[in-house]
Amino acid sequence: MHRKTAEFSRFIAGKGLKSTRQRTAVAEVFFSTRGHISAEDLYLKVSGLHPGIGLTTVYRTLRLLTEAGLAKEHRFGESQGVFEKEDNARHHDHLICTRCGRIIEFKEPSIEKMQEAVAEKYGFVVEDHKLELYGLCRSCRTA
């Protein structure tokens, strides 16, 4: 079993939910998938190994994985949503005070989603990004 599937099981248990055959199957296949995958494609992959599983269950499990912070949903363009593994040791961006030099680290998944959508519009696949916001922090502003 994938390390992340085990982590998912712990998350499930922690919420007082049940660890089912289907959830484990979906997680296992999801974590062995590289890049993005749609709910439907994941459903097809899992179906190959565990016939009879429902597309609905795949959707529900993907939602749980997302809540667990193990998956991330993207909506590129106008098409169907796709999911990818969420890596928690992630990039962060910076807020920089132009007066006192104070630096605050932050991350904003919603901004990153948009960055990817922009990139997609131009045919790009984002590998990395740099976002720096320059301005005045509260104390410099009120001082």
Added chain:
Amino acid sequence: MHRKTAEFSRFIAGKGLKSTRQRTAVAEVFFSTRGHISAEDLYLKVSGLHPGIGLTTVYRTLRLLTEAGLAKEHRFGESQGVFEKEDNARHHDHLICTRCGRIIEFKEPSIEKMQEAVAEKYGFVVEDHKLELYGLCRSCRTA
């Protein structure tokens, strides 16, 4: 008539299409709207002035406006699409291909709005920003 509505009419004519009452009405209301507006809200606004217009026509006109480069559609989060005027003389950010070095300029008002929201969360007021997206462009990806 709005300067941009006139520009839209020229675009329409250039494509051998017809300048109709409805298209002009939608464009006129759209260009007098600040910020983002959904197809449905635009439909409601136009309906007030031109009863009987169809939501379908609003969608079709918004598509034409977008093709003309006069409108821009955004899909924030998972919700319905919204449109805004496309302004060609603004700050832009960069998309950089890490393989061929190709650089594309883009601007994304929605990202800037979110940047300000994030900054505000930390007590900052944004004066400037730098956003660089690094990745692979279409040709480098498919090559």
Added chain:
DNA sequence: TTATCTGCAAACCCTTTGCATTTAA
């Protein structure tokens, strides 16, 4: 005149929900 438009209703597509049944704990 005639190709394009319009508005309505129906279709679409992806995703979620309702519900009766099954299952993990």
Added chain:
DNA sequence: TTAAATGCAAAGGGTTTGCAGATAA
């Protein structure tokens, strides 16, 4: 034992499409 999960079918919600009648050029 029993609260939670499953799978099916049906509903949702925003957007698009088919079509017959209307209209701009």
